[in-house]
Amino acid sequence: MGLLLFVSCGEQSQNSGDGYVIETTVNGIPDGVRAFLKVPNDKGAPQPKDTAIVQNGKFIFTGKVEYPQLGFIYVNGTQSNINVILENAPILIDAHKDSLSAAKISGGKHNEEYLNFIEASKELSKRVQEVRAEYQKAMIAKDTAAVAIAKKKVSAIDKEALQYQEDYVLEHPTSYISVMLVNRMLQNKLTTPKNAKQFFDGLPDDMKKTRIGQELFIKTTELLRTAVGSVATNFTAPNPDGEMISLNDIKGKVTVIDFWAAWCGPCRKENPNLVKIYNKYHEDGLEIIGVSLDGRPNQNNPKEAWINAIKTDGLPWHQVSNLDGGRDAIARTYNVRTIPATFILNEKGEIVAKNLRGDVLEAKIKELLGK
Secondary structure: OHHHHOOOOOOOOOOOOOOEEEEEEEEOOOOOOEEEEEEEOOOOOEEEEEEEEOEOOEEEEEEOOOOOEEEEEEEOOOOOOEEEEEOOOEEEEEEEOOOHHHOEEEOOHHHHHHHHHHHHHHHHHHHHHHHHHHHHHHHHHOOHHHHHHHHHHHHHHHHHHHHHHHHHHHHOOOOHHHHHHHHHHHHOOOOOHHHHHHHHHOOOHHHHOOHHHHHHHHHHHHHHHOOOOOEOOOOEEEOOOOOEEEHHHHOOOEEEEEEEOOOOHHHHHHHHHHHHHHHHHHHHOEEEEEEEOOOOOOOOOHHHHHHHHHHHHOOOOEEEOOOOHHHOHHHHHOOOOOOOEEEEEOOOOEEEEEOOOHHHHHHHHHHHHOO
């Protein structure tokens, strides 16, 4: 549900200054306890940015940010944390040690937008939680009739929540909250890379340069690079004999890029079907290039395993590999996270389909060859 379940905020913003001053009051915390302000690192995990010591139930963080950024406040001895948007403004936070996530926050334009979004979505968030709880209860009871009814309710409330978020983005096209929402929707495949790119292009420069804005840019760039309709990116890698082979050198009327590995059971299971299709349509213009992701750290003699798998499965098409496992540069270029993964290209080198197997793959190849 994205931001609908993030945090509950409150009250109004104050005048901004040259930097941020976050004055926090947490009831029920003894003096001397340490508090931490954290921000996401390159992998999205919270990392310490500042620390403070609780005195009389209060502590303060000060600093300056070039662009708004989501931050997290943790207090030793508590079970949750406070989400706050770091921005150059005085920010007041009031919380209780047993419910940090329900902290009341005031101060700053972006935190005020955050507050307004959460407040406006409270009723919807409550209904989302109720419907999901109903579904879980039915699942635990193994009541198939109740599960079916609850599943329909979950689907309906999810659509309503998504529509709420989409409407918010349309009404607030330059908001930091909207950037967070679009990022989350893209991550959960609730919007298309094309739509996300159009949204990003319309952002003001200060929002584009935020950390989350840059994350959105990187994600959309990666996804659009391998989206249906995009021209496949060329690559070059060594074959088993060490000869460098490039995609552009071997493309045919139809080209299949097949990401696989000797250790991948589903890949090996699909290989006989690929062999059948290749033998049937190669003379008509079908080409296949296999990109092996052998070479993961725990694999013994990956090159030998790769070559043996090619021979055992009788793969007659071009094969290349950097023997670099999941870190392979070609796999990163094509945004491949799991294998098997296939990309089907037309005569122009455009990606026309992805991850087709079996009869569906053969039908698509026949269509592209005009058979």
